[in-house]
Amino acid sequence: MVKSTSENALKNSQQKKSDRSRKRSGKTTGAKVRASVRPAASRNEPARAPVNAVFLVGFMGAGKSSVGRALGLRLNWTFEDMDDRIERREGRTVAEIFRDSGETEFRRAEYNALRHVLDELRHGGTRVVALGGGAFAQRNNAELLTASGVTTLFLDAPVEELWQRCCKQANEAGAERPLLRSKDQFRELHRARHKKYSAASLRVETGGRSIDEIAVEIIQQLGLKKIYIRTEQGEVE
Numbered sequence: 001m002v003k004s005t006s007e008n009a010l011k012n013s014q015q016k017k018s019d020r021s022r023k024r025s026g027k028t029t030g031a032k033v034r035a036s037v038r039p040a041a042s043r044n045e046p047a048r049a050p051v052n053a054v055f056l057v058g059f060m061g062a063g064k065s066s067v068g069r070a071l072g073l074r075l076n077w078t079f080e081d082m083d084d085r086i087e088r089r090e091g092r093t094v095a096e097i098f099r100d101s102g103e104t105e106f107r108r109a110e111y112n113a114l115r116h117v118l119d120e121l122r123h124g125g126t127r128v129v130a131l132g133g134g135a136f137a138q139r140n141n142a143e144l145l146t147a148s149g150v151t152t153l154f155l156d157a158p159v160e161e162l163w164q165r166c167c168k169q170a171n172e173a174g175a176e177r178p179l180l181r182s183k184d185q186f187r188e189l190h191r192a193r194h195k196k197y198s199a200a201s202l203r204v205e206t207g208g209r210s211i212d213e214i215a216v217e218i219i220q221q222l223g224l225k226k227i228y229i230r231t232e233q234g235e236v237e
Helices: 002-044 064-075 082-090 094-121 139-148 159-173 183-197 211-222
Strands: 053-057 078-081 127-130 151-156 202-205
Touching (some): 053 064, 064 078, 064 127, 064 211, 094 127, 151 183
Parallel strands (some): 053 151
């Protein structure tokens, strides 16, 4: 009788130990499953980073400056024409740089100005930047923009419409533009650059459309947000 009771006690003790072991094992396994699932979900579904800068690229007459100003007004973002920055930094006009120093010197100044504005954006702020017609066609500029992760937007239009826009602008301004001396040369340069422009983050057609219509489409496609107090973005209004 004593032996039987001892055996029963031993069996009960072993059963309790087994139950406790299973419970501990089950709890530990569950914790491991939860720990492995949550980080995986976070990696597979990253939050979309907000766009704080848009660089407009495209051929002359595409509307980069006009659309850029419209975006700046609608969003309360700073708008900047890259050629204006180059002229301030160099102390002379783009035409003077080309005339006196040649295209190689202008492209050097253009690259340095672009690098400078990208450095500024790393410290915060919002910006719409209109690049010159040949800027994004330069490999080093395109690589610099791509490496920085900013959004580049190609404003496209039929070459005939671009030609008409440029001729009208030149006549109204009373200015002579070398590229407008030959329509064939204009077409050839547009054809050569078009493929390079197409490497931009996004393409928007501007042909036969109003500036406001184009600006609204860009804002919607990129999910751009208006800011109300620009100084909070690290900028002086």
